[in-house]
Amino acid sequence: MAIRTKDDALELLRSALDEVGVTWEPAATDPYTLVASLPGSRKLATTCALRVGEHTLSVNAFVIRRPDENHEAVYRWLLERNTRLFGVAYAVDRLGDVYLAGRVPLDALTPDVVDRLLGTVLESADEPFNTLLELGFATAIRREWEWRTKRGESTRNLEAFAHLAGPAASEPRPQEDGRPVAGTDGTA
Incomplete structure (x- = not known):
């Protein structure tokens, strides 16, 4: 055409x-x-x-x-x-x-x-989306990871950034039905 x-x-x-x-x-x-x-x-x-x-x-x-x-x-x-x-x-x-x-x-x-x-x-x-987020938003990602972890919230959509949250974040956590097992994530 x-x-x-x-x-x-x-x-x-x-x-x-x-x-x-x-x-x-x-x-x-x-x-x-x-x-x-x-x-x-x-x-x-x-x-x-x-x-x-x-x-x-x-x-x-x-x-x-x-x-x-x-x-x-x-x-x-x-x-x-x-x-x-x-x-x-x-x-x-x-x-x-x-x-x-x-x-x-x-x-x-x-x-x-x-x-x-x-x-x-x-x-x-x-x-390059994850790379750009890591370069430009690492502090916010760390804060979000910490906030979710403290509340027992899922970090599934942050898994690509586990290395930013420190060594403990990279270790797999036991889960049942997609939720952390009580007592295995530092909560009661």
Whole structure:
């Protein structure tokens, strides 16, 4: 399909998203923007806005909020990866939140390019998610682990960060029905 108009590009984009099984919906305020949800394994989902302009398809996807700490290391980590990405790059907004942003010329738009672009977005938001959280939020993760442990709450969704909580956190705790066995976690 030769892209001649914005409407042609929008139709190609809709068709390509449907073809690869990506859930999407039109943006409420702009008929030329589609909002896609890319399911992940580390990050539950990555929301990706795809806007058809006069000459380009713009992509914008949220990765993580502004890191609480270790900003230089987080931003350096992101910048070192930018040269490996297709069609997008890591970017920081005025608040310090991290996004993937990019543009592809409409005359280069094909279903394969859409698929590759979405694959790059998903891989670049999902694969490094735990690393980025560890770099930018280690103190908060430690506090959360400690708080949950003291209350006997589950730390299951923090298991990837057990090494941050100290040696005791890395040891498996006896559990029944997903709950710690009384007396084995330091509580009565």
